Structure formats: C-alpha cells, structure tokens
Amino acid sequence: MRIYEISLQVYFWSLPSCAGNQLRNVSRKLETDLQASKKRHTELVEQCKALKKGQEDSDAREVALNELKAIQQKHNELKEELAQYADNDHATVEAMKKAIEVAHSAAKCRYTLLANFPLPY
Numbered sequence: 400m401r402i403y404e405i406s407l408q409v410y411f412w413s414l415p416s417c418a419g420n421q422l423r424n425v426s427r428k429l430e431t432d433l434q435a436s437k438k439r440h441t442e443l444v445e446q447c448k449a450l451k452k453g454q455e456d457s458d459a460r461e462v463a464l465n466e467l468k469a470i471q472q473k474h475n476e477l478k479e480e481l482a483q484y485a486d487n488d489h490a491t492v493e494a495m496k497k498a499i500e501v502a503h504s505a506a507k508c509r510y511t512l513l514a515n516f517p518l519p520y
Contacts, residue, residue: 404410454460485491
C-alpha cells in the first residue's frame with residue numbers, strides 16, 4: 400500500500416503485485432528467522448548436554464551442595480545480623496558527631512553575630 404499526501408488530501412492505493420511482494424518478503428523474513436531460531440535451539444541443547452556431562456548426581460556432589468546451602472544460609476543470617484547493627488557503625492557515629500560539631504559552631508557563630516550586631520526592632 401502506498402500513501403501519498405497532496406496538499407490536505409491523503410490518497411491510499413495499492414497494486415496487487417505490490418501487496419504480493421510485501422507478503423513474500425515477510426514470509427521469507429519469517430522463514431529465515433525460524434531457521435536461525437532452530438539452529439540456535441540445537442546449539443543450546445548441545446551446550447546444555449555438554450554442561451550436564453560433568454554434573455552427574457553423585458554422593459560427593461550432593462554433600463558439596465548441602466554444604467554450599469548451609470554456608471549460604473549462614474551468610475544470609477550474618478547479613479541480617481549486620482543490618483541490625485548498621486546504626487552502630489563507627490563511620491556513621493563519627494559522621495553524626497561531626498555534624499553535631501558543625502551545628503554547634505554555626506549556632507555559636509550566629510549567637511556572636513547577634514550579640515555583637517543586634518537587630519534593630
């Protein structure tokens with residue numbers, strides 16, 4: 400389908416051969432995409448089989464997986480415990496102390512300015 404805009408009018412027209420060519424082009428594109436997807440699928444299946452080759456179920460592997468799960472669980476518990484003590488972090492406490500000192504010095508500076516130069520009321 401072709402669209403032509405002439406001044407304020409828009410014309411639509413299509414030749415049967417143009418529509419057929421568009422459908423053939425779309426069909427070819429979809430077929431090539433399908434072939435590429437099938438090829439990729441076979442590559443991934445082969446890769447999956449190759450990766451599973453060294454991971455057969457064995458007693459040693461199951462023991463190692465159980466140990467890994469236990470270590471991950473302990474790690475998560477320790478992370479949760481650290482989150483509870485995040486407010487008591489040394490760096491956070493020091494930053495709070497420094498902020499308090501800055502606030503006090505600003506208040507003293509303002510007080511001395513007001514004491515030396517009172518505002519006229």
